[in-house]
Amino acid sequence: MHTNVSISLNVKGFAKTLRKDRWWLYPGLVVFGLTGFLVYGFWSAWQADFYWYSAGQEGFGGYLAPFYSPLVFIKEGVVGAAPMSHSILGAWPSWWPSWIPPSPSLLILAIPGIFRFTCYYYRKSYYRAFTGTPPACAVGSIPRKGKSGYKGETGLMQVQNLHRYAMYFAMLFIIIFFYDAYLSFFRSGEFGIGVGSILLLGNPILLGCYVFGCHSLRHLLGGSRDCYSCSMGGQIAHKNGKVITWLNERHELFAWLSLIWIMFADFYVRMISMGYLTDLNTWGI
Amino acid sequence: MAKRIFQIFRGDSENGVLVNFETEVKEGMVVLDVILEIQAEQANDLAIRWNCKAGKCGSCSVEINGKPKLSCMTRMNEYFSDQTITITPLKAFPVIKDLVTDVSWNYEQNKKIKPVKLAPESKSEKGYVMYQEDVERVQEFRKCIECYLCQNVCHILRDHDKKDKFIGPRYMIRVSSLEMHPLDIEDRIPELKKDYGSGMCNITHCCTDVCPENIKITDNGIIPLKERVVDRFYDPITIIKRKIFGKKKKRLPPF
Numbered sequence A: 001m002h003t004n005v006s007i008s009l010n011v012k013g014f015a016k017t018l019r020k021d022r023w024w025l026y027p028g029l030v031v032f033g034l035t036g037f038l039v040y041g042f043w044s045a046w047q048a049d050f051y052w053y054s055a056g057q058e059g060f061g062g063y064l065a066p067f068y069s070p071l072v073f074i075k076e077g078v079v080g081a082a083p084m085s086h087s088i089l090g091a092w093p094s095w096w097p098s099w100i101p102p103s104p105s106l107l108i109l110a111i112p113g114i115f116r117f118t119c120y121y122y123r124k125s126y127y128r129a130f131t132g133t134p135p136a137c138a139v140g141s142i143p144r145k146g147k148s149g150y151k152g153e154t155g156l157m158q159v160q161n162l163h164r165y166a167m168y169f170a171m172l173f174i175i176i177f178f179y180d181a182y183l184s185f186f187r188s189g190e191f192g193i194g195v196g197s198i199l200l201l202g203n204p205i206l207l208g209c210y211v212f213g214c215h216s217l218r219h220l221l222g223g224s225r226d227c228y229s230c231s232m233g234g235q236i237a238h239k240n241g242k243v244i245t246w247l248n249e250r251h252e253l254f255a256w257l258s259l260i261w262i263m264f265a266d267f268y269v270r271m272i273s274m275g276y277l278t279d280l281n282t283w284g285i
Numbered sequence B: 001m002a003k004r005i006f007q008i009f010r011g012d013s014e015n016g017v018l019v020n021f022e023t024e025v026k027e028g029m030v031v032l033d034v035i036l037e038i039q040a041e042q043a044n045d046l047a048i049r050w051n052c053k054a055g056k057c058g059s060c061s062v063e064i065n066g067k068p069k070l071s072c073m074t075r076m077n078e079y080f081s082d083q084t085i086t087i088t089p090l091k092a093f094p095v096i097k098d099l100v101t102d103v104s105w106n107y108e109q110n111k112k113i114k115p116v117k118l119a120p121e122s123k124s125e126k127g128y129v130m131y132q133e134d135v136e137r138v139q140e141f142r143k144c145i146e147c148y149l150c151q152n153v154c155h156i157l158r159d160h161d162k163k164d165k166f167i168g169p170r171y172m173i174r175v176s177s178l179e180m181h182p183l184d185i186e187d188r189i190p191e192l193k194k195d196y197g198s199g200m201c202n203i204t205h206c207c208t209d210v211c212p213e214n215i216k217i218t219d220n221g222i223i224p225l226k227e228r229v230v231d232r233f234y235d236p237i238t239i240i241k242r243k244i245f246g247k248k249k250k251r252l253p254p255f
Helices: A025-047 A104-108 A110-118 A120-129 A156-184 A195-211 A215-223 A232-249 A251-274 B031-041 B104-112 B132-141 B149-153 B169-179 B189-194 B206-210 B217-233 B236-245
Strands: B002-011 B016-025 B061-064 B067-070 B085-088 B095-097
Touching: A025 A104, A025 A120, A025 A251, A104 A110, A110 A120, A110 A156, A120 A251, A120 B217, A156 A195, A156 A215, A156 B217, A195 A251, A215 A232, A215 B217, A232 A251, B002 B031, B002 B095, B016 B031, B031 B085, B061 B149, B067 B149, B067 B206, B104 B169, B132 B169, B132 B217, B149 B169, B149 B206, B169 B189, B169 B217, B189 B217, B206 B217, B217 B236
Parallel strands: B002 B085
Antiparallel strands: B002 B016, B061 B067, B061 B085
């Protein structure tokens, strides 16, 4: 026999809900995925070594771990470091504080970091998973106390409007990663294919699918227009918009695929550079 | 055919009870059918607002097992046969009685939005001329049935009670449909930032998730509006461009 239950609809509080499904699964997976990525990313960046593999060959070609690309400066004498010819600005600067490892990754990590942090998809995922505003739809948000309570993206979080600029830099990274992929198909100037080449080629392709589905890019390349029939430019924007919209509808998918792929590619290069794994390739070295 | 247990909210904004009902569920029934059957056989004074029973009038919005849904479009076979179904009114709005809420706050938000202002020169002998490619974005927003499920699930209104700061997803969509209209020349961007509260939205996509018309409220409506606010107030390049060259005159479709 079931008894009637008194209920107040005005009950507010974190995770309060009448939902009976596994609403906690999505935020749980996001916490797991993003924490794993951040921990690995900072660990890898802090190592400052074993980010290059060319099987000891000096000529053109080799694998560069994507977390270390582009190489702004290179510290000489580090094990698993790229040859100095790959450095954009030359040798490691003397002013670098001694307590921070001389890692090229630490110099560039902020750019993709800001792009992903301010991305409209990731905002959804971490607002749900980390700040609980809300943890899931129709599930109680973490109550905001203080002067005016919840402010959304008006106060400090206006910083999210940097996304457009981060997107321009992310475009540069696609070009750089394609160059790294090109580099990975050569060993001492000889063309070949290795598992690392495939991983390093997949990286800019997936990153490209993610970046070209960006909401800011969609706005800049056509979304800001109200009239497409007015000019030739409008008609081109309308056609391009369909491709960008297709990618935009899969923004979440490519956000995760590109994130996991870049992490795996970085890990793979590190492992073969350290000698823990053997790269299968057509060079036979 | 089996007897199923339902917990239905009975009461008002102050006091309420989840009352148990046991009724037979036949094949093909939707949740609204069950509510109406209980109303006819067991609780004649049970209040439920409904009209078309076809998912087009937006009247029968309730929360079923905590999820905002149209009761006429929620089939009973979506739930396990031994599962108790809990039906409550929309949480973001004051309850009038049982499952009926007072959604009049929404009508007030609608009045805040500057109405359409068509460019006078856009009227030709043939009337107002528009092309499919110019209006297809807006057509998506016109599918809205004003069920207010998006307004109800929006945590800014539901949990944080910032009804004075944000007009809600439904009206962001209305602003989108006007702002993106090829013939409209009204400027709503300053109001969008200041009065409509575009910055309050943290794009968690719940409005999109619950929309029964599958309107991509966040991706196609709110985010493009946020980007227009960035153009106007945050992007130094577009701000300087506007200062030097002046405000761009809206181009109209060819007649």
